[in-house]
Amino acid sequence: MNLLEILSYGFIQRALLAGTLIALLCSVLGVFLVLRRLSLIGDGLAHVTFGSTAIALALKFYSVMSLLVTMPIVLLASLGILKLTEKGRLSGDAAIGLVSALGISAGIILASVGGGYNVDLLSYLFGNILSIRSEEVVIAALLCLLVMLMLSLYYHELFAISFSDELAKVSGIQTSFINSILVLLTALSVVLAMKLVGIMLISSLLIVPAAGALQLARGFKVCIMLAAIQGCSSVIIGIIISIMANLPASATIVLVNLLFFAAACVVRRVIYPAHSN
């Protein structure tokens, strides 16, 4: 199958479009999360999404309708992580671990009570971007618009809290509010990204593009742009390779992303040898 032939299929066009939008969201948000040392929040929220998907399936909410159950639960869980960090005297990673454990155990119990692990639920473990529906593409586009709008409205506040919470507070920035916006946008993106790479690999969409961009960026805005380019390119290249080589799309996307990261590390050593150690 040649490239033009591949691109002529509707399901591949949908996968490429939705995948690119979701990758854009995740990679941009990932820069803020990585710098705020909340890298693993994607993992934690993915586990909660697993649990909430089990609830949705138990309630007979399938496909797009399952978002009606998963979205509110994951949004609440993201705020829970934040509150545990702020008030519970827990570090970010411990709070994420706690909520993550709750999500995954609830999912397993519900799946087991509901008659064992069914195919629907297991598909969320590894994702299936090629089965994405038109309505999911529309939701991804709307969400992408919302996230980009919020990021552009609160760019400087997000930049400030990523640099230093303490300094942001003394600049009159409502840090709790801005942190809430960040985790809520992340939660929305994670729920959508589940379809793309599944629970197991979701954090790679958030972390790897940001990690790659941090190797090369000479400025904060540049870092966000580089992360977006890496994230989107990985999804496009990953989907095409997976179809041509008959490989699972999710894992291929993640591996391409990791290759970009490795390349960025090499380029950094060549271009900025003085700052490579």
Place this chain on the structure above:
Amino acid sequence: MSIEIVVTESLSCSYREGKVLDDISFQVERGDYVGIVGPNGSGKSTLIKALLGLVTIGNGTARLFGTPLSAFRDWHKVGYLPQSLHLVNPVFPATVHETVGLGLLSLKRFPKRLNRDDTAKIDVILDELGISDLKYKLIGEMSGGQLQRVLLARAIVNDPELLVLDEPTAALDPETRGRFYAMIADINRTRGVTVLLVTHDSGAIGEHASKMLYLDKKLLFYGSFDQFCCSSEMSSLFGEHSQHLMCHRH
């Protein structure tokens, strides 16, 4: 008529391990340069953080520019410089220009945007502090002294009326430290900015501060530099030799 920039009344703060500040009352007037000294764990940094709303005040009150801290919104009047090494993530990808621009956010309303005037303001302050050549460098590539100047530029780019510094020279060599203190003294003199400086460097305090605040969980001394130098209580606390060294400018 003097204008009170900072006023605390019976201010107390506690952590889990107990009281860190107990019954602290003092007031700082416009143009003062207050050196805050005391032994390790005496509550100096906590006092600064309490005044900036970064730690919760247990009892008592604090007012900034006449407004109770809980209702204070004029953060553009305040510049803050913490200990830089604790603050900066070495891989943070911001340039010096972007970092200094963060200092202007307190002046902006939603949605916060920096315009050409702001860029010009940043350029002026970088020039004044002699770091214009670092404009496009990443903050992770700065030496300790350069980073301190960048963070000072961030703290004063919005023309604050109060500058709060928490052990700003802890990581600097003596020569850079001297230059840094001279810069702060100059800001205090020429711009009329009120300065609150926490430091272990009693020599710098002796050189520049107009008032001294000695803290050891309780307020043990607050007064003018001259009063400090004549205080027999402080002599017995520091020893006459140390007090003399601190007061050597006289």
